[in-house]
Amino acid sequence: MEERILATARDIEGLYPHVHIWGWPIATYLFLGGLAAGILLFATLYYLNGKENDMPFTVKIAPVFTFFFVAFGSLLLIYDLHHKPYFWRLFTAFRIESPMSWGAWTLASVSILSLLWPLSFVDSIEDYLHRRGWKRMDAITRWIIRMEHRWAPLRWLIMFFRRYRKLFAYLLLFLSIILGIYTGILLSAFNAHPLWNNSILGPLFLTSGVSTGSAFVMWLSNNKKERRLMSIIDMSLIAVELFFIIHMIMGMQAGPEAYKEAARLFLGGQFTVWFWVIFVGFGLVLPFLLEVFEVRGFHVHPAVPALLVLVGGFIFRIIMVYAGQMSEYPFL
Amino acid sequence: MRYAMALDTKKCVGCGDCVVACQTENNVPLGYSRDWITEVVKGQYPDVFLHFESQRCNHCEDTPCVRTCPTGASHVIEGGIVKVTHDECIGCGACIEACPYDARYFHPDGYVDKCTFCDHRVADGLDPACVSVCPTKCMYFGDLDDPDSEISQLLRTREHYTLLPEAGTAPQIYYLK
Structure with a gap:
């Protein structure tokens, strides 16, 4: 038997009983980053496949939201800094x-x-919003169009982006994959936290982020074909995610003691219910089944599986940020 | 040059003088400490053994804190001493997450703070504050690249261990058994 106790006072916030310096702002950012990455990945991918007019929501409208997601996420990151x-x-x-x-x-x-991507589509976005009756957003786009006519630098910028849009699409496609995968790699780089320290975490976060991206489109698009396609894509992404999760737990179980201890947080430990019931059950398996029913022709409101995936994705990040910091090498 | 520290667990009585000396020398904020004492109890009654470990930054050979630092504020200087440049630190906490030894913390002013091996004293040829005040003389500071230094000789002749070698950081604080 060996017992270790701290013999001198060390009253430092966030170090004991385990490191806890990152909380909900980081988890929220990881979620928003993944979501933005997913939306942009589909937008650029379908644009490059020439689906600009068949899938207007995916290519043009959904990216309008990404700037706000990314900007809000960045503010959260700065808010979390201590210096x-x-x-x-x-x-x-x-x-x-x-x-x-x-x-x-x-x-x-x-x-x-x-910001530039939706700006370059401003005319067709205005048209879409007008037809859909989203009046407030429509008013903003009309104002932007007026500004474009009045202010030469903005006009020049939009023209420039339009001219090289294909090039920017490739660049943004690449960057969105990097953004999605980095949210996972950020955590997996910490060897001191065995739960994070596995190489599948990057791909897992990317898959989860892209899945939330497809759920976002499925939720808000009014085009049946687009929704159905996103349902099918989301189903496959959820399947991949489940495979990665099992793979991650297996990897930890096959590892040294500290890694087995990390897996125990999910296998009987305090995050078991949150992870398996709330995240895997309600955030992956249930929406998967609902999507299967939907594709088979049963009437399921697409907002239901979509919101389950989105909330599940957020809870997954919260669980990983909090549980990861509890997973440490034995106390010194 | 490779600075390291050796602590004789047979001599350490856990008085905490090293902790107070460091707080005084480095103007460490109240309640905070860059070094600390851990009491280790081993065995089962009636065969119980106790020793103390004076712990601090391990000034690792393989530094996860420096690797994860996004700005380069955490860096390694001559002799393998790991330091933080306050004006470059954004206080993101990546290095605190990366350190398996709990050696780093947020200073109340926002930047990350930690043991510096008293590099300002070492530059003048002095021992770090913790080493110089130890009443039982259980701590040794020196250059591992010099085979004749006291610490090199001790590590050649005495059995020793490091903390969490399995974390893969190649720590440079040695505990003599």
Whole structure:
């Protein structure tokens, strides 16, 4: 038997009984980053496949939201910093070894491009919003169009982006994959937290992010074909996610003691119900089944599986951020 | 040059002088500490053994904190000492998450703070504050690249261990058995 106790006072917040310095802002950001990555991945992919007019919501409308997701996520990140006035230091360095460094650069690039992308479609977006009767958003787009006519630099910017849109689409497709996968790699880079420290976490977060992206389109699109296609895509993504999750737990179970201990958080430990019932049950399996029914022709309101996937994806990030910090090497 | 520290667990009485010396020398905020004492009890009654470990940043050879730092604020200086440049630190906490030893914390001013091996004293040829005040002389600081240094000789002759070698960080604080 061995027992270890701290013999001198160390009254430092966030270190004991286990490291806990990242909370809901980080988890929310990871969710929003993944969601934005998913939406942009579909938008650019279908644009490059020439589906611009067949899938207007996926290609043009959904990306309007991504700028706000990414911007809000970035604000949360800055809010979470403890030395806020120095946050610009992120952009005076590029450190390839640090996922947070190249993630910050990716996030900044995606923010700019996700603003330019819908801007370059502003006319057809206005048309779509008008037809759909989304009046407030329509008023904003009309104002942007007026600005475009009045203000030459904006006109020039939109023209420039339109001209090289295909090139930007490839770039944004690439960056959205990086953004989606980095939210997972960010956590998996921490060897001190065995629950995070597995190489499947990047692909798992990417898959989950793309799945929430497809759910978002499925939820808000009014085009039956688009919704059905996203349902089918989401089903396959959920299947892949389930495979990755089993794979992740198997990997930890086959690892050294600290990794087995990490898996125990989900296998009988305090996150068991949250992980298997709330996330896997209500956030993956149930929407999967509802999507199967929907595709088979039963009437299921697409908002139901979509919202389950979105809420499930958010809860998954919360679980991973909180449980990951509890998973540590034995106390010293 | 490779600075390291050796602590003789046979001599340490867990008085905590090293902790207070560090707080004083480095102006550590109240309630905080860059080093600390862990009491280790092993065995089962009646064969119970107790020893103390004075712990701090392990100034690892393989530094996860420096690797995950997005700005380069965490860096390694001459002699393998791991330091944080306050003006480059954004306080994101990545290095705190990366350290398996709980050696780093947020200073109340926002930046991340930790043991520096008293590099300002070492530059003047002095021992770190914790080593210099130890009443039982159980701590040794020196250069591992110099085979004649006291610490090199101790590590050659005495059995020793490091903390969490399985974390793969190659820690440079050695505990003599």
